[in-house]
Amino acid sequence: MEAQRVRIVDGGKLVIPAAMRRELGITTGDTVLVDVDDGELRVRSVPKALERARAILRKYVPEGVGLADELIAERRRESERE
Template sequence: MASQAVKIIDGGKLIIPAAFRRKLGIDTGDTVVVELNEDGLHVRSLSSAVRLAQEIVREFVPADVDLADELIAERRVEAERE
């Protein structure tokens, strides 16, 4: 997608062009994740950021391990101790 110049308005608000919002899958009132790095400011939809985080975590978890099942089992053990 091509670049587009936009202005920062009162309060530091940045208006994201409608075509960009549609491409990102974000709408008015949605939460986005903003990341600052050496290349500049990056905006992601919350769902995109969650997917990325899941992919990163999955690299470190063996394929036969289900983290949700392990968490539930740990919580049950803790509940039995109480």
């Protein structure tokens, strides 16, 4: 999507154009993640941020491995040793 000019209003608020909100999948009342990345303001929906985090983790966790199951098994082994 092409960049658009928006105005900062009282209180530091900015209005995200409707087409951009639709593209991001955000609606009134949603919570978004906002950060500054290399001098640019970045706005992400929470589901999109989770999707990206999961994609990063998939690079390091083999298919079919459940991290929660691994952690529980490890804790049980530690408990048995005590």
